Amino acid sequence: MFNFIVSKVIPKDASRSDARIREKYGLICSILSIICNAFLVVFKLIFGFITQSVAIQADGLNNLSDMGSNLATMFGFKLAGRHADLDHPYGHGRYEYIAGLIIAFIILMVGFSSLKESVVRIFKPEAVLFQWSAVIVLILSILVKIWMYMYNKSAGKTIDSSSLKAAAQDSMNDVLTTSATLISLCLSLVTDLPVDGIMGTLVSLFVLKSGVDIFKDTVNPLLGQAPSKELVDEIHQFVMSYDKVIGIHDFMMHDYGPGRLYMTLHAEVDCHEDISEVHDQIDLIERDILKTYNILTTIHMDPINTNDPLTKKLREQVIQVIKSIDERYSIHDFRIVDGPTHTNLIFDVLIPACDTCDHQIIKDKISKLMLECDKNYFCVIHVEHGFV
Numbered sequence: 001m002f003n004f005i006v007s008k009v010i011p012k013d014a015s016r017s018d019a020r021i022r023e024k025y026g027l028i029c030s031i032l033s034i035i036c037n038a039f040l041v042v043f044k045l046i047f048g049f050i051t052q053s054v055a056i057q058a059d060g061l062n063n064l065s066d067m068g069s070n071l072a073t074m075f076g077f078k079l080a081g082r083h084a085d086l087d088h089p090y091g092h093g094r095y096e097y098i099a100g101l102i103i104a105f106i107i108l109m110v111g112f113s114s115l116k117e118s119v120v121r122i123f124k125p126e127a128v129l130f131q132w133s134a135v136i137v138l139i140l141s142i143l144v145k146i147w148m149y150m151y152n153k154s155a156g157k158t159i160d161s162s163s164l165k166a167a168a169q170d171s172m173n174d175v176l177t178t179s180a181t182l183i184s185l186c187l188s189l190v191t192d193l194p195v196d197g198i199m200g201t202l203v204s205l206f207v208l209k210s211g212v213d214i215f216k217d218t219v220n221p222l223l224g225q226a227p228s229k230e231l232v233d234e235i236h237q238f239v240m241s242y243d244k245v246i247g248i249h250d251f252m253m254h255d256y257g258p259g260r261l262y263m264t265l266h267a268e269v270d271c272h273e274d275i276s277e278v279h280d281q282i283d284l285i286e287r288d289i290l291k292t293y294n295i296l297t298t299i300h301m302d303p304i305n306t307n308d309p310l311t312k313k314l315r316e317q318v319i320q321v322i323k324s325i326d327e328r329y330s331i332h333d334f335r336i337v338d339g340p341t342h343t344n345l346i347f348d349v350l351i352p353a354c355d356t357c358d359h360q361i362i363k364d365k366i367s368k369l370m371l372e373c374d375k376n377y378f379c380v381i382h383v384e385h386g387f388v
Contacts, residue, residue: 002032002151015294016159019081019093019259025155026077026096029164032151033070033171036144037063047137063141065106069170072102073163080257093257100163100218107170107211111204114177118200125194131185138182145174160258162221166214173207226353227253232388235263235293244269244281246304249332249350252387253295261295268332271303302333311336314345314377321369325362328352345370346380359383 005028014021040063076099084091149171156164180203184196232251239248247268254262267285269278282299289297305311315334322329330350337344349362363381370377 002028002154005032006155019091022096022159022161022258023077023081025159026080026161026164027074029152029155029167030070030074030077033148033167034067034074036148037067037070040141040144041067043140044137047133050133062110065110066170066174069103069106069167072099072106073167075099076102076163090256090262091260093260094222096161096163096257097218097222100166100214101222103163103166103170104211104215104218107166107173107207107214110173111207111211114200114207115204118197118204121197121200122194123197125197134185135182138178138185141178142175142182145171145178149175162214162218166218169210169214173203173210176203176206221255225255226388227255231293235289235295238289238292239265239267239285242281242285244273244278245285246270246306247332249302249330249348250300250384259294261293263289263295263297264300265297266300266302266332268302268304270306272305272307304333305335310338314343317373318345318347318366318370321366321373322349324369325365326351326355328355342376342378343374344378344380348382348384350384350386353385353387355385 006025009028010021010024016022044063076095079095080091080093080099082092149168152164152168152171155161156168177200180199181196184199187193187195236248236251239245245267248265249268250264250266252264256262267282269282278301282301286297286299289295311334314336315331318331318334322331328351331347332350334345334347337346349366351357351362362383363379366381367379370379
């Protein structure tokens, strides 16, 4: 049914990174979830009233709170789809992450509340009254929530949406919680142990873990999460496939919401090449990256001398020294100023973002090792951290 609805609303060849398409997916899933939860609320309240079951009525009110997270998802996608404005020139895509964050908080609140209640029931067990009416309601609730989990997970994977993945996990948590209640209800026929409290505790711990995982998944991009190594390597190979590019460095990527990636990098080019031809290819690379990866890119050209034997020799020498200090270190923007009494070696050293070593200590080590190679080598070094 979900695929049928999607086929009627979203074109087959539509780009899954397009903000409008993402908004449509989010609205379809949110509206379906609101309808499903509204059905469960009405059904459980009516059934609970008829059977005089407080537990069924309480479960119905729990589904009412689920509608709150569905509304958060819907408004998150609606706000994320808004066009850029003067105050937010990069768009509003991060609202989608905020919606996922709200769902994570709701899941954590439900998990803590359920854990507290379950632990109390272990030490102060209450008699569980088996009712077929309750079994019917619980099974129906499980089936509806499984369907909600499946379409939210499918849509979340299709458009790589953290908020829809969070909604899917929320539905799965409901499936597990309701299943635990159903199992406890059935086991009450054969044992007097506080099965409902034990099952509730186990499920609550799982719910809390899933809440923490969702919280991390939504907070990381808001804090400035590094792009995946696979994407970085793929883009590196893509840029290096153009004949004018000798090397790339100072690679930065900024995430302003799904489908709103911005990237800057420096491309090393031969200083003897025709500047117009090189610039033309740099423009081409920027357009091709946008077309292939949907990433708006700005590339800065760094001209380097590839024909000078002394520059090449000293560059290799510096690289060996750098690698002897730490294999993860690299250099770029290398150039020399050769004079009658000494030679200045000017370059940048790139170190991992997690490296906490003092920059001056790194500079002193490199300078000392280069002076051991030749007392006339003076190093002018800038140390910087990598962003990918």
